[in-house]
Amino acid sequence: MSVHTDIQTLYLTVYNRPADWKGLLYWTEQLEAKGLEAVNQAFTQVPEFDELYAGQSPEQQVNTLYQHLLGRDAEAGGRDYWAAKLDEGISLAEVARFIADAAEGEDATAFESRLDNAQDHTYGEIIDTLYVGYYGRTADKEGKAYWLEAMKSAEGDLDPIIEAFGNSDEYVEQYGGIDTESQLDALYNKLFSREPDPEGASYWAEQLNSGALTLSSLAFTLAQAAAADDTKALENNIQAANSPELEPTPEPEPTPEPEPTPEPEPTPEPEPTPEPEPTPEPEPTPEPEPTPEPEPTHLRLELPLGDGWMSGSNSINFDLVFQSAAMLDDVSLQGGGTLSISASSSSLGGVTTASYSISAANGAANGTLDLDFAVSDENADSLTVEIQGLTVNGESLGNTSYVVEGNSLVEEVALEDDHGDSSADATAIELGTSVDGIIEIVSDKDVFAVELEEGQRYLFQMTPEDLDTANISLSDSMGFFVDSSYDQDLAQFSYVAESSGTYYLEASGLGDDDAGDYSVMVEEVALEDDHGDSSADATAIELGTSVDGTIEIVSDNDVFAVELEEGQRYLFQMTPEDLDTANISLSDSMGFFVDSSYDQDLAQFSYVAESSGTYYLEASGLGDDDAGDYSVMVEEVALEDDHGDSSADATAIELGTSVDGTIEIVSDKDVFAVELEEGQRYLFQMTPEDLDTANISLSDSMGFFVDSSYDQDLAQFSYVAESSGTYYLEASGLGDDDAGDYSVMVEEVALEDDHGDSSADATAIELGTSVDGTIEIVSDNDVFAVELEEGQRYLFQMTPEDLDTANISLSDSMGFFVDSSYDQDLAQFSYVAESSGTYYLEASGLGDDDAGDYSVMVEEVALEDDHGDSSADATAIELGTSVDGTIEIVSDKDVFAVELEEGQRYLFQMTPEDLDTADISLSDSMGFFVDSSYDQDLAQFSYVAESSGTYYLEASGLGDDDTGDYSVLVEEVGITTGDDVVIA
The missing domain is CATH 1.10.3130 (serine acetyltransferase, domain 1)
Structure with missing residues (x-):
């Protein structure tokens, strides 16, 4: 990757947006000066990073990375593999880089496109x-x-x-x-x-x-x-x-910009003669109305209207929603009478809506209206009908749904979407007005458009009624994310509009079965703010002086300006009074992030100023309802540091010699320089004395991250030096109040390794033969080479003997990741080789002290697969028809092809029988991820097709030993979206 690519990847990972131009140039300078690992660490310390990733499990963090970088959810193997790497101490930013580097095929295309x-x-x-x-x-x-x-x-x-x-x-x-x-x-x-x-x-x-x-x-x-x-x-x-x-009248086109003289201005290709207006293909001669099937089936709905329906100027108004295969053929009153009928109808995505206004001129009736439907399918014996907005003589009787079977009535729920799913069909809302909505089905979302004015603060709220969890997200007019919140009682945040215009508020539920009622409201906030929200109106504070403040409303932040001097260490503290959590963040004079901390008792960090000037300290609460009082203070720290903080003033250490150190204050770190030789394995250890947690990280002479470890008893890892030279070991505590004594040691390891550590010295193994191995020391890994044939499925297994956890990973001949698994009893996965050649299986332990014996085996699997594993051999399924399947072996997946129509909503479901967990994922015809769900009872999501065509539903189990039977079903859902097309 180029330097700019590295920075853009970090921005996509953390912010899910492109770098602003000043940020790109600043972080490029930082990367060139301090190395990628330092920049990676800086990005993972910004408040936005905490807001996005804090509280997520490693698996969820990996999934978020996949969504940001590749636009899809992580497959189970990749998710587990990278989650294990996070558990080992590799930073999230580093994992993001690995994921981007390893992207292949459609993933590579998706990442390159975003980049x-x-x-x-x-x-x-x-x-x-x-x-x-x-x-x-x-x-x-x-x-x-x-x-x-x-x-x-x-x-x-x-x-x-x-x-x-x-x-x-x-x-x-x-x-x-x-x-x-x-x-x-x-x-x-x-x-x-x-x-x-x-x-x-x-x-x-x-x-x-x-x-x-x-x-x-x-x-x-x-x-x-x-x-x-x-x-x-x-x-x-x-x-x-x-x-x-505002464009000036075009002056004669300025001489093409400075040299290099742009290649001769491409002679403007003659205005492409507007291809003759595509002669509107002759209006498809409306194929002669298909001659109705011999005799359409007639189904009758008897609609009781009560005794108030008699004679004279009585009237009924209502809308009918029913399948387009039917038409209302006749309307009559039991008991006689003359009806005057006015009707109009529209159709979209297989659903027809018809509006009726009916009045009785004379005659008596017994209060029952007969609606006679002609159904084009002569075999149809039922029809779903929803009656909406029914009023009789001005009195509303509400909405009712029926399944008409002959002349009998059976109630059924049908769905009409109350608010659009996108900015294109968003519902406009007025400030200060509460608007009701319904999440009618899983994965439904409702979008609202609201006009905001630059500089005004607004409060956004979503209250769930019978929705489990309210989930709201705000985007600006360009579709860029602004803020979000979710909560089971009240999801809310406030925002000061950065520009005037239309903003879009998206409301949804959270989870695979969350549907129900809610209300949203956006209102102006007339806020008397005690401290400004930005560097432009920051409050100046003196060193050593405590300053009080109040977070008046959720999402409020107070900014303070403080003058710092290069080379001096400062302590930054924020104490919450009745604020739940204190959250502080420091930026330099250019607005670039320096450090941050949050804590319920005392948020604090220390920092040695890299240059003299004005710095900005931002104070806020943390969470969706955190408001209240606090105090902040910045003071100089007169620190006699025992070891330098950077490679420039690192303490040289000798191999095999223990060196003592002290983390004198929060955020202090001690850096040690050590000479390593290419090909030699070394053991790095840090023992905390009265330090809570030992945290060590190794970088090479260029500042690039090598490995790290943290532990409350002994942080350690081993490493085989890839080149000779000076390496830097950084020691620190972990947490906002971790200071104390420790010792570090680096020593050579004279290791007789039973199997090589890389593909270059991998041990060849035969199919079907178990091979024993030993992880002799922490961070050791053993690599095995195996020959696979294209199209054949193989089972890869690793059994720990006295190793705590077996951890295996497969790479192809180019070194690209294929799949992985870890387990305390049996790590295993299966794989159908995509090409013939040599593959490499890496075996290791998991954790900072995991060493011991194990065995590995690779064998062919003779599998009669009920459904294909890819779109090329997918099983076609019909809408509304349940299809059974079996996950015959770990890592098996079954792919189904289904035809969808643009604008129609579909419900996708997978029910596990004796499969532990159902896991489904939908991709479009180009293979791009659409949505997914997994659940132990019913995995499901709904989706409005963005284009007509073939989509692919992948079904699998979840976990290293999940096999068994299941069923999948895809069906249309009667939620209409988009503009109606008038057909009658």
């Missing part, structure tokens, strides 16, 4: 900034495309691009002939819509005059160094430049 889109977005922001900064105008389409391609080709190297802009005729003409003061005045006005302040003008003039900065790089340097207010002004200027209504 490309992210790079286009971020590079596009840089290009917009360059155009506004250097030319004071928007980028023309061809110019932007040209520079976007140039940035990608240069892998994001900005120097030649900035030089090209800064030496272009257009820029030189504007700034080349004027003095430094005028240059700065013009650039400040163009970028930030203001005059330069005297200090800023003096500083930048000195930079130019001393040669530290050139005129060609000045505009971009000013934009990059802009503080919060100027950054906002620059964004506004870019937005204004890109607004069509």
